[in-house]
Amino acid sequence: MSPATSPTGADQRRGPFRPGERVQLTDEKGRMNTVTLTPGGAFHTHKGLLAHDAVIGQPEGCVVSNDTGHRYQALRPLLSDFVLSMPRGAAVVYPKDAGQIITMADIFPGARVVEAGVGSGALSISLLRAVGDQGYLHSFERREEFAEVARGNVETIFGGAHPAWNISIGDFQDEVVKQEEPGSVDRVVLDMLAPWECLDAVATVLAPGGVWINYVATVTQLSRTAEAIRADGRFTEPNAWESMVRGWHLEGLAVRPDHRMVAHTGFLLTARRLAEGVTGISPKRRPSKTEFSDEDLQTWTPRDGDWSPETLGERVVSDRKLRRAAKDAASTVQRGAFKDRDKD
Numbered sequence: 001m002s003p004a005t006s007p008t009g010a011d012q013r014r015g016p017f018r019p020g021e022r023v024q025l026t027d028e029k030g031r032m033n034t035v036t037l038t039p040g041g042a043f044h045t046h047k048g049l050l051a052h053d054a055v056i057g058q059p060e061g062c063v064v065s066n067d068t069g070h071r072y073q074a075l076r077p078l079l080s081d082f083v084l085s086m087p088r089g090a091a092v093v094y095p096k097d098a099g100q101i102i103t104m105a106d107i108f109p110g111a112r113v114v115e116a117g118v119g120s121g122a123l124s125i126s127l128l129r130a131v132g133d134q135g136y137l138h139s140f141e142r143r144e145e146f147a148e149v150a151r152g153n154v155e156t157i158f159g160g161a162h163p164a165w166n167i168s169i170g171d172f173q174d175e176v177v178k179q180e181e182p183g184s185v186d187r188v189v190l191d192m193l194a195p196w197e198c199l200d201a202v203a204t205v206l207a208p209g210g211v212w213i214n215y216v217a218t219v220t221q222l223s224r225t226a227e228a229i230r231a232d233g234r235f236t237e238p239n240a241w242e243s244m245v246r247g248w249h250l251e252g253l254a255v256r257p258d259h260r261m262v263a264h265t266g267f268l269l270t271a272r273r274l275a276e277g278v279t280g281i282s283p284k285r286r287p288s289k290t291e292f293s294d295e296d297l298q299t300w301t302p303r304d305g306d307w308s309p310e311t312l313g314e315r316v317v318s319d320r321k322l323r324r325a326a327k328d329a330a331s332t333v334q335r336g337a338f339k340d341r342d343k344d
């Protein structure tokens with residue numbers, strides 16, 4: 001397939017290394033560094049200096065030596081490497097969860113998808129890959145500064161604007177109903193503090209049978225979202241799960257799970273839109289003595305004002321850090337990372 005007809009970003013993942021590209025260098029001890037290749041530039045460590053020119057023009061997977069003979073293996077970062085090292089403001093959706101979201105929400109090529117919030121754009125990148133150039137992703141973000149970080153990251157990985165992507169600033173629940181036709185959206189993907197506030201908007205824009213997937217960090221958010229969906233009645237019974245990925249150590253006979261792992265990221269919750277006017281079929285549940293009453297719910301459910309990044313234990317990002325992330329994301333694009341794709 002020629003570069004002109006290949007999907008956005010595909011041609012940048014092939015061929016010899018070009019100036020402006022990000023390259024992952026792995027040394028003999030397995031330590032990784034990502035550098036942006038600049039003609040005449042150098043990668044300095046206490047082990048010496050590696051000239052970028054020794055990498056530019058070489059095939060991917062080459063092994064290059066620095067001025068003291070230390071060797072590095074050079075590869076293009078994969079999407080999963082990129083999202084973990086890209087400039088970020090808010091916490092990103094980890095690749096293990098992005099994979100689950102794409103598969104379990106059935107994000108297909110050509111799908112019409114809406115998403116909020118955008119944060120640093122990690123999930124947007126996976127969603128764009130899944131819907132493809134012929135698809136449609138409309139992302140909503142309430143904070144302009146986050147949207148700037150996301151835009152820079154998306155343009156870096158795709159080498160420019162993606163034809164399927166629109167981003168709007170504002171609260172999802174207010175904006176999506178103004179900008180999308182009722183019943184016109186195939187999939188809704190929410191990663192935010194209070195997805196239950198979006199219930200009406202989701203029910204309005206989602207097509208019958210459409211999938212709504214939520215990514216939340218705590219069980220209190222999970223429970224509140226699930227109960228809101230059940231009480232609303234316009235959706236199927238919600239499903240919830242989490243995924244844990246444990247790496248393995250592989251060395252001779254010492255083959256065992258890694259000692260460390262990312263133990264918790266978030267929970268996923270899906271439900272599907274029923275046809276208009278239909279009452280869902282919920283699994284019959286025997287009333288149990290342990291079931292909670294409305295009164296119980298009141299006592300342990302935080303009031304609306306209590307739902308904040310701080311009360312949910314999220315890291316609060318300072319405005320200064322956010323401005324720096326937006327600047328980093330923009331300068332990666334400006335430096336021309338992946339920009340020379342049409343020149344060869």
Ligand SMILES: C[S@@+](CC[C@H](N)C(=O)[O-])C[C@H]1O[C@@H](n2cnc3c(N)ncnc32)[C@H](O)[C@@H]1O
Nearest residue numbers: 090093117118119120121122123142171172192
């Ligand atoms: C955890 S971050 C999203 C991370 C993103 N999914 C990623 O992978 O990089 C949550 C974002 O949701 C935004 N947000 C929260 N509530 C929102 C709402 N109602 N509408 C739009 N954006 C919202 C926040 O400003 C924040 O940027």
